[in-house]
Amino acid sequence: MHSNFMYVISYMTYVYICCLKVSYFKNASICCMCFLCQSITLRASRINSVTVCRERCVFQVQVMSLSGTQEMEEQIRHLLLMPYNNGSITIATEDIKISRILILQCNAESHQTRKGLFEWPATAGGKHASQPCPKSPHHYATRQCKLCLRTHWMDPDLEDCPLVVETIPDLDHVIVTADNALDIVEMIERLLSNHSTLSYKELVTVLNKLEDIADLSVVTPNLGQALINIISDILESDSNLLPFTNTILNITEAVGDRMVGYDSSSTLVASAVAISVVDVVPGQFSSLTFGVSSDRTGTKPEIFINRYPFNSTVAFISLPSALQHSFPQNGLNQSPPRVQFQFYGIPLLFKSSQKGQTLNTFVVSASVTNATSPIKDLDEDVKVMLRHLIPNTLYKVQCVYWNFNKNNGQGGWDDHGCRKYNSNSDYTTCLCDHLTHFGVLLDVSRTQMDPANEEILTIITYVGCGVSSLFLGITVLTYTVFEKLRRDYPSQILINLSLALLCLNLVVLVNSWLSSWGLYALCVAAASTLHYFLLASFTWMGLEAVNMYFALVKVFNVYVPSYILKFCAVGWGLPLMVCILVLIINREAYGSLLYTDGQPSFESLDNSNNFCWLQDNVTFYVSVVAYAVLIFLFNIGVFVVVLIQIRHMRVNSPAGTRSGLMHDLKGIASLTLLLGLTWTVGFFTFGPARVVMLYLFSGLNSLQGLFIFLFHCLMKENVRKQWRIHLCFGRFRLDEYSEWSNSASAGVMAKPRLNPPRASVPSVHSVKSSSTESTSASSDSSQRDSSCKRPNLGLFVNSLALPRAQRRPSGTGALPSQRGLNQAPGRRNHLLDQQEER
16 A cells, blocks of 8 residues: 655755866856756855855655655665766765655634635645625635645635725724734724824724733733734824823733733834833732833833833832732632733823823833732832933923823823922932832923023022021010010901011921921921911911901901900911821821932932922912912902002091102002012013012012011111110110100090090001001000000001000900090091101
8 A cells, every 4th residue: 555645855965066178067057057956045155176066955745655754765865876977067965954844734714804704714734715805806815725744725826816904994894803803903904004093983993902812812912912913004104193101001902911822921112112011929029020111202212120120211110018918819720810011112102181291201000910909008019110201300290100090981191190209400200109100200390490590590599598587586586575565456467477488498498407407397398387377377467457347347346255365266276277187197198209218219310309398289289379368368358458448548537648659659658568469470480470479579589577577677766766765875765754755745545534434435546657656645654544545557557646446445345435535537637747747
């Protein structure tokens, strides 16, 4: 019985050609190719007059024999080893390999192409199959079944067939199956090669097909690479990807989650995206790092696992050992836990819907396949280091992650659970307590400011705070030491305001020094203290306005028991309550912009200065901005009311008593500084005029203490008198009795009390050049009985006679007498005349 065997034979031959006439063989390769079967490699050399050609040949032989396989192979080998020599040509063989062909035909196969679906029947090796074109049945496509060790189908010849899938929308009619997944991927790749921009409908079609492929097929490394290539092509197109960001991220993650056929780890890299999957052993997991090196365009990324970053690193993520508690339980028939890393080199995929924010890094992510629960609130933080696309020295950076649920399911950046670890012009390192897609945003909503202006503003701030601290200290000391200056309410309010501003300036001056210690608790203490005294300063500015409102608007029947005590409770207690609430709700809101906790960091890549302040935007806008807005809106209202009230008094005063323009301007300036209206400039530090407004804001507010000293100490007559009485010598010294003599002569004498048990009659005071000067028209004893307080109106109400807010006399239950309060305009004008004469 005859046996039919097919063999593939390869061997090396040496061909020696004796050239009688060398000129006949100018090219040895031509000589050899004339009689050799299939040329794979060719080398020629000449030794003396002999040309030597070395060839490797592969061919198939069909053998009909009665002998066995081994015997037949020996016969073939023996025949090939026999030398051949015809006198001019000698052929010798070596390195003979004989392999038996076990697969003799190609199986039936369905092949999905752009020119339609072709059903190729089973075909013997070496034969051709033909099929009619789906769109043009009178034309045929052919396909060869190549006979070899692994007999397989060759690429079909579809030259005569017209296209069926001509455009991307035609893919809607193609059904994805597990068998044709790779064919559809190749089809999509060809279609995308002709598109630089994809429309919304085209993106929907392509992404739907990719989702079906990832869900239905077995994702081998080859199929996974093809899918990653398509995603990279989509990312590099000029398409609007914002509505499809979540879909693209989910498809990429599905490729990594479903990939099979690799050994412990696998990496798929395309020009704009890369993924790595690593199988881990839960009990042996300690840490895992993923890094990407690339150029600044994000193309041609190189992936490295468990290697620390170097200078060309654009993204790096380090997973803590605590992550192993989230690994799925590894059953008998279950694959080991898998960690997947992703890198996206196209920031435009993550367009932020919020104005004023831009992504200045590439995006890196980490996830665990089939995790037991959402990975969040980890005991150890995930460290993420990202390189800035554009070196940043001007804008504030923010560590964020991609929240799939924001913007009605389209996704958006969120900072919950992420904080900045350190940062410099090139790199930012973030700490997060969960796994997702990470990036770094820049706040570019403000007009760019060059480093020179920033340095000048810093100098202005520190110099201004230092100067203000000195003069605020003098102001507080002056009003505290001299008892006669702090008798009235406005003076006591001024002392508290000056004390709050003094503490605020001192904390600003030492803040950077405290944060340089690198102690987180100390930084939180510094930030919360700065927050407290800032709010306290705002509050006392508001209380100044409240006191003016009581003095000018609620002039009559105003009695507030424990007036200053209640003011102090509000002025110092309300800011304290706000700061305590912040510490209770979110202690991490306080800290340093670039805080380091002493742990090892990438110091070669990150280095910057620190400043302790509020780091949470919501906390800042609620507890600082909103707080200040409410106070300053009220202060502006009081300011307008005071202007109107003073205007009416000016109109009703005699012509000879009206002050000049410079006098009014000084009053307006004093009132503006006392109410803190210069702080409202901070609300206009945006747009093209930002730099100018910042200079105004820094100059006016850092020097607020100096202005308070000028208007309420240096320009106050009674303060200067106290200085001359107690601090001066010689001819500059003023005797105390002379002050009281002047005071008595300047006032309007009060009527003597005829009935001592009755309540004292309130006298009318004249307000001099400051809020704290109160010249009594009665004797010293009468002052003590009435205990009248003056409104804090500063220079603005100079030369005005105003009634005072009364308090209840001690020892009586009756209200103060109303006599003398409702004076006729002529009486008030007479007082103005007297005041101007003095």
